Amino acid sequence: QQPVQSPQAVILREGEDAVINCSSSKALYSVHWYRQKHGEAPVFLMILLKGGEQKGHEKISASFNEKKQQSSLYLTASQLSYSGTYFCGVGYGNQGGKLIFGQGTELSVKP
Amino acid sequence: DAGVIQSPRHEVTEMGQEVTLRCKPISGHDYLFWYRQTMMRGLELLIYFNNNVPIDDSGMPEDRFSAKMPNASFSTLKIQPSEPRDSAVYFCASSLGGQGINQPQHFGDGTRLSIL
Numbered sequence: 001q002q003p004v005q006s007p008q009a010v011i012l013r014e015g016e017d018a019v020i021n022c023s024s025s026k027a028l029y030s031v032h033w034y035r036q037k038h039g040e041a042p043v044f045l046m047i048l049l050k051g052g053e054q055k056g057h058e059k060i061s062a063s064f065n066e067k068k069q070q071s072s073l074y075l076t077a078s079q080l081s082y083s084g085t086y087f088c089g090v091g092y093g094n095q096g097g098k099l100i101f102g103q104g105t106e107l108s109v110k111p
Numbered sequence: 112d113a114g115v116i117q118s119p120r121h122e123v124t125e126m127g128q129e130v131t132l133r134c135k136p137i138s139g140h141d142y143l144f145w146y147r148q149t150m151m152r153g154l155e156l157l158i159y160f161n162n163n164v165p166i167d168d169s170g171m172p173e174d175r176f177s178a179k180m181p182n183a184s185f186s187t188l189k190i191q192p193s194e195p196r197d198s199a200v201y202f203c204a205s206s207l208g209g210q211g212i213n214q215p216q217h218f219g220d221g222t223r224l225s226i227l
Contacts, residue, residue, distance in 0.1 A: 002153075030212050041202060041218035042154070049213065087154060091212035096166050097142040099216070101154040 005102035020073040022088030031071040032089040115219035129191040134203030141208030
C-alpha cells in the first residue's frame with residue numbers, strides 16, 4: 001500500500017523552511033527518507049523507527065508520529081543543494097527489507 | 112569503498128530482444144533489491160533477495176521478467192521479450208542484513224532502458 005506524500009511540489013527561496021509529509025493508512029514500522037537529484041540515484045537521508053523519535057543531521061530532520069502513522073521531513077534554512085525529489089519509503093512490520101515508496105515531493109530552492 | 116555497480120548505464124534495443132541488466136552489490140550486504148522508476152508509476156520494488164534467496168517477487172510485472180542472484184556479489188534482471196512499455200530506469204540497491212528494514216538502502220546509478 002503506497003504511502004501518500006504531500007505536498008507534491010514546493011518552491012522555496014534560499015533560507016526558507018519546508019515540511020514534507022508521508023502518510024500511511026496502515027501501521028508503520030519504519031520510515032526511510034531519500035533525496036534524488038535529476039538523473040541520479042536516490043541517496044539515503046535517514047531512517048525512523050516506530051516510537052515517535054526525531055532524527056536529524058545539519059538542517060534536515062524528521063519525526064515519526066506513530067499515532068497518526070505519519071512521518072514529516074523538516075528542511076530548515078534551505079540551501080540550493082537541497083533541490084531534488086524527496087521520497088519516503090515505508091516498511092510495514094515483519095517484511096524483511098521491503099520498502100514501499102511514496103510518489104515523491106519535488107523541492108526547488110531558488111536563489 | 113565501491114558502491115553498488117550496475118551495468119550497462121544505458122541500453123537501447125528493439126522490441127522483442129532480450130535485455131539483461133547486471134548488478135554488483137556492496138560487499139558484505141545481505142539484501143539486494145531491484146526497482147523500476149517511471150514518471151507514471153514512481154519507484155516500484157520488483158524483487159528482493161536476502162542472502163541470495165528471492166524473498167518477494169510480487170512486484171515483477173509478468174513472466175517476461177526474471178531475476179537471479181547466483182552468488183553474493185552478482186545479480187541479473189532479464190526481460191525477454193522486451194516491450195516498449197518496459198522503458199524505464201532500473202535501479203539496484205543493497206543493504207546490510209539483520210532486520211533489513213532498519214538498514215539504509217544504497218542505490219546504484221541505474222540503467223536507463225529504452226525499448227524501441
